[in-house]
Amino acid sequence: MSILVNRDTKLLVQGMGRVGQLHTRLSLEFGTRVVAGVTPGKGGGEFDGVPLFNTVREATEKTGANASVVFVPPPGAADAILEAAAAGIELVVAITEGIPVQDMLRVRAALRGSCTRLVGPNCPGILAPAEKVRIGIAPYPIFRPGSVGVVSRSGTLTYEAVHQLSLLGIGQSTCLGIGGDSIPGMNFVDTLEEFERDPATQAVILIGEIGGSAEEAAAEFVAREMSKPVVAFIAGRTAPPGKRMGHAGAIISGGKGTAGEKIAALEKAGIRVADSPGQIGETLRRAAPDCR
Amino acid sequence: MNVHEYQAKALLREYGVEVPAGKLALTAEDALAAAREIGGTVVLKAQVHAGGRGKAGGIKLVRKPDEVREVAQAILGMRLTSPQTGPEGKLVRRLYVEAGTAIERELYLALLVDRATQKIALLASTEGGVEIEEVAAHTPEKILRVQIDPLVGLCDYQVRELGFGLGLGPKQVASLVTLMRGLYLLFREKDCSLAEINPLVVTGDSVLALDCKLGFDDNALYRHPEIRDLRDPDEEDPREREASQYDLSWVSLDGNIGCMVNGAGLAMATMDIIKLEGGTPANFLDVGGTADAERVGHAFRLILSDANVKGILVNIFGGIVLCDVVAEGIIQAARSVGVKVPMVVRLDGTNAPRGREMLSGSGLDITPAEGMQDAARKIVGAVQR
Numbered sequence: 001m002s003i004l005v006n007r008d009t010k011l012l013v014q015g016m017g018r019v020g021q022l023h024t025r026l027s028l029e030f031g032t033r034v035v036a037g038v039t040p041g042k043g044g045g046e047f048d049g050v051p052l053f054n055t056v057r058e059a060t061e062k063t064g065a066n067a068s069v070v071f072v073p074p075p076g077a078a079d080a081i082l083e084a085a086a087a088g089i090e091l092v093v094a095i096t097e098g099i100p101v102q103d104m105l106r107v108r109a110a111l112r113g114s115c116t117r118l119v120g121p122n123c124p125g126i127l128a129p130a131e132k133v134r135i136g137i138a139p140y141p142i143f144r145p146g147s148v149g150v151v152s153r154s155g156t157l158t159y160e161a162v163h164q165l166s167l168l169g170i171g172q173s174t175c176l177g178i179g180g181d182s183i184p185g186m187n188f189v190d191t192l193e194e195f196e197r198d199p200a201t202q203a204v205i206l207i208g209e210i211g212g213s214a215e216e217a218a219a220e221f222v223a224r225e226m227s228k229p230v231v232a233f234i235a236g237r238t239a240p241p242g243k244r245m246g247h248a249g250a251i252i253s254g255g256k257g258t259a260g261e262k263i264a265a266l267e268k269a270g271i272r273v274a275d276s277p278g279q280i281g282e283t284l285r286r287a288a289p290d291c292r
Numbered sequence: 293m294n295v296h297e298y299q300a301k302a303l304l305r306e307y308g309v310e311v312p313a314g315k316l317a318l319t320a321e322d323a324l325a326a327a328r329e330i331g332g333t334v335v336l337k338a339q340v341h342a343g344g345r346g347k348a349g350g351i352k353l354v355r356k357p358d359e360v361r362e363v364a365q366a367i368l369g370m371r372l373t374s375p376q377t378g379p380e381g382k383l384v385r386r387l388y389v390e391a392g393t394a395i396e397r398e399l400y401l402a403l404l405v406d407r408a409t410q411k412i413a414l415l416a417s418t419e420g421g422v423e424i425e426e427v428a429a430h431t432p433e434k435i436l437r438v439q440i441d442p443l444v445g446l447c448d449y450q451v452r453e454l455g456f457g458l459g460l461g462p463k464q465v466a467s468l469v470t471l472m473r474g475l476y477l478l479f480r481e482k483d484c485s486l487a488e489i490n491p492l493v494v495t496g497d498s499v500l501a502l503d504c505k506l507g508f509d510d511n512a513l514y515r516h517p518e519i520r521d522l523r524d525p526d527e528e529d530p531r532e533r534e535a536s537q538y539d540l541s542w543v544s545l546d547g548n549i550g551c552m553v554n555g556a557g558l559a560m561a562t563m564d565i566i567k568l569e570g571g572t573p574a575n576f577l578d579v580g581g582t583a584d585a586e587r588v589g590h591a592f593r594l595i596l597s598d599a600n601v602k603g604i605l606v607n608i609f610g611g612i613v614l615c616d617v618v619a620e621g622i623i624q625a626a627r628s629v630g631v632k633v634p635m636v637v638r639l640d641g642t643n644a645p646r647g648r649e650m651l652s653g654s655g656l657d658i659t660p661a662e663g664m665q666d667a668a669r670k671i672v673g674a675v676q677r
Contacts, residue, residue, distance in 0.1 A: 022612075074511060100512035101405055102483055105442040108410045124611075139611035139642055154557020156609045160664070163609070163640060180556055182407050209557055212407045235560040238545075238567045239576070246541040246556025246578040248511060249407070254425040259564075276568050277561035278665030 001200035002128035002174040003149065003191070004091055004117070005067065009133050012036040012059050012089070013050075014080045015071035015096075021047055023071070023137055030140045031132035035063040056080075056087040067091040069125060069135050077121065078103035085116040093135045094121035094185070101248070104183035111185075118185025122248065123177035124155035130173070130200070138175065146171015147291050148284060149195040151188060152207035153180050153214075153247070157235060157277065161205055164281025170291050173201040180247025182211065188218035196226050203229045203288035205280060206271070208262055210236035211250045215262040223269035229288045232266050233274045234259045293508045295522045296339040298388040300506040303482065307474035310467075310500040314390035323364035326389035327357055333392035334360065338367050340382040341527040343423070343505070344374030350384065353392065360389075385526060393502060398491035399458055400424055403479045405486075406439070412479070414438040414446065414472075416454050420491030446476040463497040471499055482519055483512030531575075531594055538590040540579060547572025548602040549671055550595035550633075552588070554579050554613060562607045565664055571672035574601050584617065589625035596629065603675040606637040607664055615639045615647030623654045634659065634674035638667035 009032070013024050016037040025048055027034050034050050036059040043054030053059035056068065068089045072080040077096040084092045099121050111118060119126060125136015130145035137155070142163050148170055152158040158177055165172060176191055178184050188206060195201045204226075208215040215234065222230050237259040239245050241252040252258050263273050274283040284291065295303075301311045315326035316339075327334045338350030345351050350372045352363050364387055373381035398420025406413035416436045419427045427434055436457050438450045451472045455465035471492075479487045486507035493502045513520045525533055535542030541556065545563070549571050553559035556578045563573040575598070579591050595601055608618050622637060638661040639647045651658050659674065661667030 026612075075514065098511045100483055100515075101485060101509045102442065102480065102512065105405065105410060105412065109441060109443045137612055141642060142611075152557070154555060154560075156553075156555025156611065157557035157561055159609050159611050159641065160558060160561070182405065183410050207557070209560060217408075233561070235557050235564060238563045238573060239560055240543070240545065243543045243576075244510075245543060245560050245576055250556060250560065254428075276665060277558075277565055278663055278668075 001198055002131045002133070003176070003194035003198045003201070004119070004174070005126055005128050005133040005135065006131050009033065009067050009131070010035045010063065010065045011135055012038060012056065012063070012065035012068040013071065014038045014056065014068055014084065015073070016042060016047060016052060017071065020071040023069075024048065024050060026140065027134045030134040032134045035065050056083045056089065060087045060089065065089065067135060068093070070094040070096055070121070072096060074098040074100065078107050081107050081118060082110060085111055085114055088115070090115060091117050091119070093119040093123070093125045095123065095125060095136055097122040099181070101183055104181065108183060108185070119176060120179040120185060122181045123179030124158060126174065126176045128174045129171060136177070142166055143175065144171040147173055147200060147202040149173050149198070149201040149204040150175040150207070151191040151195070151204065152177050153209050153249070154207060154235065157207050157233070160277060161207060161233070161280045165284065168281050168285055170281065170285065173198060180209075180249050182249035188214050189221045192218060192221055192226060192230070196228060201228065203231070203284060203291050205284055206230055206232040207280070208232065208234045209247065209250050210239050210245065210252050210259050211247075211257045213257065216265040219265040219269035219271060222271055231272045231274065231280070231283045231287045233277055233280045234262045234266070235277065293510055293513060293519070293523060294341045294527070295506055295508070296341065296386065296524060297337065297504060298339055298386070299522045300504040301501070303478060303506065304474070304501055304504055307478040309471050309474040309478070310498060311504070312391045312393050312500065312502065314388055317364065317387045317389050318385070320361045320364040320368060323387055323389050324357070324360045327354070327360040330389060330391045335390045335392055336360070336363055336367055337388040337390060338370070338372055338384040339386035339388050340372055340377070340384055341524070342372070342374055342376040342382055344376050345372060348372045348374040383526070393493055393500070394495050395493045395502075397494040399494065399499070400427070400490045401492045402486065402488040402490070403475060403484070409439060412440040412442060414440060414450070414454065416458055418458055420493070424490070446472060460494065460499070464494055464499055467498040471501070482516055483509045485509045531597065535577070535594055538587065540577060540587065540591060540594070542594065543576040544598070545573050545575055546600070547574045548600045549675055550574045550598065550601040550604040551607070552577050552579055552591045552595065552604065553607045554609065558607065558609060562605065562664065562668070565668040566605065566672060569668040569672040571668070571675060574598055585621040585624035588621040589629055592625050592629040592631060596631065596633075601633060603634040603636070603671050604631065605667055605671040606635065607667055608639050610639065610641030610644060610647070614642050615644040616650060619647035619650040623650065623656060626656050626658070634671065636661050636667050636671040636674065638664055
């Protein structure tokens with residue numbers, strides 16, 4: 001089992017440029033059912049046996065796709081997300097980095113009340129090892145099936161944590177990157193709700209960073225609603241205030257959003273926070289010794 | 293991206309937001325000419341990207357025209373130091389000469405992107421001229437807040453509620469409605485991340501923007517070349533500016549261990565772990581997903597341009613990027629740049645064993661590391677030796 005995706009997930013790729021093609025191939029290699037690609041003007045063609053369409057609506061009608069991944073560059077990315085939602089796609093995963101904030105404000109407002117869930121943007125996507133589902137750009141060889149859920153604002157830190165877990169012989173149920181932007185789709189709380197419900201997930205690793213207050217909201221949720229152990233790491237203890245640290249959303253502004261505040265909130269909620277990014281896997285093992 | 297006050301005010305004027313008359317001056321002579329043209333009492337304002345200019349001596353009221361030149365001379369060329377500039381301060385190169393305003397009340401007004409609600413927020417307070425963070429910390433009840441649905445936009449009634457809530461009279465409220473229509477349109481059309489008017493002053497029946505700070509979404513600059521042109525390179529860190537030309541994400545810090553990492557989160561975590569091991573990072577650097585010889589070379593040159601750097605830590609988690617390709621990039625770049633400080637390289641992920649083999653066989657003085665903890669320990673040890 002897993003969250004958001006499973007063996008019935010039929011993936012559509014929006015933006016079949018160089019990057020979209022590369023990751024279509026890697027997802028197919030991993031065993032994911034990639035059923036369609038969409039790039040306006042490329043309809044009628046195919047890539048590695050995957051049929052291409054001009055519109056998401058046509059692709060879903062002809063292939064039954066129920067999830068999409070967006071590789072469309074920033075100027076067209078918000079439009080691509082809305083196109084997927086309008087076609088009734090239930091899960092949209094936006095990989096694109098650099099989408100204007102106000103585009104995302106409009107997208108989020110438009111998606112309120114719709115049946116579409118958005119993951120990202122500016123994220124590595126979702127990978128569920130046992131279900132053979134890879135949506136996005138994660139390097140699948142480091143993952144192994146198991147019982148730990150991982151949710152993170154950072155791509156490479158997700159890989160770091162997964163790698164540490166795998167070396168300890170601990171596998172993952174689902175790994176999900178919520179992305180490094182300031183206006184994300186699913187947040188920590190949405191994802192933790194899913195992990196709490198998922199029978200395959202026995203413990204969760206949460207990887208946060210400076211900026212915003214999503215970690216504080218997660219801490220409150222864990223204290224109130226979660227029965228499964230959660231451990232965390234927060235990046236950016238040494239980040240100076242007022243500077244954007246790579247991710248659009250990673251900024252301490254007006255003295256708010258520091259790593260210290262987030263760590264304090266998480267610890268107050270009974271969450272073990274790894275001091276060192278080299279100890280994320282080990283911290284999970286100590287908090288949930290039976291996890292495999 | 294931030295702009296100067298005079299640039300922000302030109303944009304406000306364009307959108308029908310009332311601001312005092314004003315002119316930019318680069319010399320004391322210009323300032324005098326501007327003051328004569330404006331007439332009466334003027335205010336000379338240092339143009340730097342930092343708040344706290346008044347207390348730092350960067351804003352002066354001048355009543356007599358014959359004093360303008362002297363005051364302008366004192367401000368131009370000064371190193372303005374405020375809590376927002378850091379101890380080194382900021383060199384004042386530009387001066388804004390503005391008509392003096394009769395101030396009855398000072399208010400605070402701001403439009404910003406509210407991450408928690410995923411809406412645009414309009415904030416206002418009766419405590420004009422004070423930093424909003426200070427008001428929020430001490431008298432949060434004085435901050436009024438309006439949520440704006442981005443699909444509906446700001447409605448006049450919301451501004452009226454706010455205006456009467458601030459204790460304004462009917463005509464002043466009408467003036468605020470006009471001002472806010474313009475400010476909101478500017479915020480939307482130019483992709484602002486922040487539009488702050490502090491203070492907004494009440495004078496007679498109208499309100500006007502006495503100071504203004506505009507911030508723009510870097511991700512949206514591609515569709516606003518006219519905003520991009522307002523960038524003042526003098527206000528930016530030279531290394532950050534150079535890094536952005538190579539599409540590298542860089543932040544300068546004051547330590548002595550240069551870092552090269554792929555991924556923003558991992559790059560921050562690398563700084564953190566250096567600190568945990570007793571060292572200090574010299575920079576944040578995300579080289580991104582394509583760490584080829586050219587990018588790695590640019591990165592090494594940037595890192596080594598900082599004389600404080602006593603060692604380099606390379607931390608790469610090869611995902612889609614193959615570690616052997618990265619290793620090749622490191623070897624080529626290290627040879628061409630000539631790295632003379634200790635270098636510790638941690639390579640993990642796809643094709644890591646091959647990459648490590650290449651590094652150890654390269655004949656270069658590179659210390660390999662197993663995992664990031666080991667890497668941090670080794671570079672801190674090497675630098676302290």
